[in-house]
Amino acid sequence: MVNSFRTYILITCGGLIQGMAMAVFLFPHSIPSGGAGGLAVLLNYWLNIPLSFALWLVNFSLLVAAIKWLGNASAIGTMYGITITSLGVHLFSFPLYRPYENVWIDLAFGSVLLGIGVGILLRQGVSNGGMGVIALIIAKIKEIPPGKPLFLLNGSIFVFTASIIAWPIVIQALLSQWVSTRMVDYLFKLDLYFVKAPFISLRKSRKK
Template sequence: MNKKVKEYLLITLGMFMVAAGLYFFLMPDNLAIGGANGLAIVLNHWIPSISVGAFMIIINIILFIIGFLAIGTSFGIKTIYASIGTSVIVSLFEKFLPYYNSPTEDIILQLIFGVLVSAIGMGIVFNQNASTGGTDIIAKILNKFLGIGLGKGVLIADLAIVLGAGFSFGFELGMYSLLGVIVNGFVIDSTIEGMNLSKSVSIISEHSDEIKKYIVEELGRGATIYYAEGAYTRRKKDVIVTIVDRKDFIKLRSFIKDIDKNAFVTVNNIYEVLGDGFMDIES
């Protein structure tokens, strides 16, 4: 599949998840967990004649205009597509499911499922080098003009929205929203790490030539060979080091097991790999 097509399919999946988490779980109980989405929920409370989806579109357009004027054209087509697209999907939900109510009366369940679904969706979008707009743009503006770090900028913007939720919907809902902001960040990071997870594998074997050939020819991966000496035996040995994804690691482990049950293998999780065969270093 074409790389660009795959990227946009994944971004679209992430958009639908963000919109679904917001509309089906967070919006019914006015849980504003930051971002343009959360700000739209707060504004809708004060101006109910404008839907949440419409507010999201308006907020993102305004932020993009400010962003273009303040920090240039660094957002990219994918970010515009993801942010406006998510807003449109919410608007479609509001149009075709206008009287949707909470599936449960337990606000904690609503918060947990809403954050999980939307944060996983955001993680998918972020992993394609895009974003859903909102507080990301505010953070970049704060970073450029006030020197505030991007992470702190997002936190400041989200906390301001949470305070707005507390003022609009009461202290208790404000606290739930704050909890959602905190959990949201952890889930997004975990999603990105999980999608990018690779395995760094070090192999010492009497059948190193066969293993090297399998890695290069069958798995289509590269490897680095280190020449080592056993501290006890004083024997010269090859140490094969390669990085593979989870699927290829299972194949490699099975191959090693079949040809050399005495092989010595160490495995480490790698959460980001940049370069040939993996993520583009420029992204």
């Protein structure tokens, strides 16, 4: 019970940090935070769907994979994390929270915060949604940090998004992903008990 409570507290923190990074620093410049973020930006661009709802809608489309490969507990945690992230995007989508207008400053702050938020979620054995579901599945199967597959998967979405909106976005998005996925791998490898993912502990115990 205590471990479950701790896990959901961390998922809440990770989701809110991720949502703040998107709403305050990345989305105002149409910089996709990842595969799901890129598709959410496109839905907003094409259909004027609110970014928070578009992000929630895109993320839930991959929950079938989370249930099949990551288990019910991880899927429930992913659903919760996606909902918290979408609420975070909605809560922080106000000019009050925009301290800067420079795209490169926003890119730097947003990428670091995004990596911290996603890293916290992945360390709890849940996905941040979108391509994070697939990246976490690959990480579990190959027993590697999820940063690299996350970067490669999101790259294809960035190219498509940039071809629709503006090509400079792909450079900014790739830079953002490079920084954020480095943060993900750093947090994923960090040996701190309070952010340790359940499946990591199980994997180590099997090897003993």
